[in-house]
Amino acid sequence: MGTFPLELFGKKLRNPVMNASGTLGYGKEIERLWKISTLGAFVTKGLSVFPHKGNPQPRILDLGFGMLNSIGLQNFGIKRFLEEYTEFFIRRKTPVILNIFGFTEDEYVECGRLIGENPAVLALEANLSCPNVKQGGIIFGKDPKIVGRIVRGLKSVTKIPVLVKLSSEVTDIVEIAYAAYEAGADGLTLINTLPGMWKERDTLVRGGISGPFLKFLALKAIYDCKRSLPIPIVGAGGIMNVKDAILFLEAGCSAIQVGTATFLDPLAIPKIVKGLKAYFKRGQKW
Ligand SMILES: Cc1cc2nc3c(=O)[nH]c(=O)nc-3n(C[C@H](O)[C@H](O)[C@H](O)COP(=O)(O)O)c2cc1C
Numbered sequence: 001m002g003t004f005p006l007e008l009f010g011k012k013l014r015n016p017v018m019n020a021s022g023t024l025g026y027g028k029e030i031e032r033l034w035k036i037s038t039l040g041a042f043v044t045k046g047l048s049v050f051p052h053k054g055n056p057q058p059r060i061l062d063l064g065f066g067m068l069n070s071i072g073l074q075n076f077g078i079k080r081f082l083e084e085y086t087e088f089f090i091r092r093k094t095p096v097i098l099n100i101f102g103f104t105e106d107e108y109v110e111c112g113r114l115i116g117e118n119p120a121v122l123a124l125e126a127n128l129s130c131p132n133v134k135q136g137g138i139i140f141g142k143d144p145k146i147v148g149r150i151v152r153g154l155k156s157v158t159k160i161p162v163l164v165k166l167s168s169e170v171t172d173i174v175e176i177a178y179a180a181y182e183a184g185a186d187g188l189t190l191i192n193t194l195p196g197m198w199k200e201r202d203t204l205v206r207g208g209i210s211g212p213f214l215k216f217l218a219l220k221a222i223y224d225c226k227r228s229l230p231i232p233i234v235g236a237g238g239i240m241n242v243k244d245a246i247l248f249l250e251a252g253c254s255a256i257q258v259g260t261a262t263f264l265d266p267l268a269i270p271k272i273v274k275g276l277k278a279y280f281k282r283g284q285k286w
Contacts, residue, residue, distance in 0.1 A: 009161040013040035020259030021099035043097045051077040066211020095122035103133040109153035123161040144179030151183035161186035187232040211260040214238035226252030242275025
């Protein structure tokens with residue numbers, strides 16, 4: 001179970017709470033409300049080798065029980081993030097997890113190469129839920145062979161630990177997670193959004209669904225992978241409050257990520273950190 005402080009990949013984190021990728025941008029804006037150093041680690045939005053424009057509006061729909069996002073992985077590229085933000089995170093003593101993606105296998109590996117050795121970066125988090133343009137749009141994370149190749153490629157170009165982030169929209173998530181582990185993945189992030197569609201005014205929007213309902217799927221994926229594999233798991237998916245966070249830690253997560261909750265309550269993360277601290281102080285009693 002995650003602890004205070006927490007040791008992950010040989011580094012001490014002040015607590016096991018992270019934001020989920022894509023939900024706090026590049027990290028500076030939220031400081032109007034709370035300090036980024038509240039987090040155990042900061043997770044970037046998805047970064048790619050080349051800047052990427054993303055999708056047209058509407059990009060975020062409130063589904064009532066969660067949200068559908070169709071941001072389309074908009075970002076200004078890894079190089080710019082490292083140049084403009086490394087100092088910011090070093091000053092705040094907050095390690096960064098770089099969430100990376102590509103539209104080809106080579107683009108993933110190139111992301112790893114571009115990072116090199118960076119003192120602010122704790123790990124890479126390879127988002128394997130994007131469509132592979134060369135293979136007609138198949139999602140990388142659905143094929144254990146592709147997952148294995150990407151992880152081996154990343155491990156050959158960087159010493160930074162690699163977390164593999166998977167969606168549970170597969171027949172057997174343990175098979176995919178095992179392929180990542182065998183190829184040298186240092187940890188797993190479970191789970192990403194699930195693909196869905198909804199209508200906003202006259203526009204049909206395809207995107208990823210996140211929020212409360214995901215936690216039931218995430219917990220099962222985490223529990224199954226934890227039983228089969230000896231690498232740390234970072235839990236994500238529908239963690240809305242401290243009670244959810246505790247459940248994920250009990251299911252075997254080393255750390256947890258909070259995404260959609262921040263859109264409902266911008267103070268959700270500091271509240272969860274505070275609640276977890278109190279819970280550990282009471283000797284893990286609720
Ligand atoms: C607006 C938004 C943007 C996201 N962008 C990314 C991304 O760039 N890379 C990624 O791996 N996951 C991305 N995700 C998925 C989240 O990191 C997380 O896995 C998912 O939302 C489940 O957690 P939650 O229910 O707490 O939001 C995004 C989610 C949202 C809501």
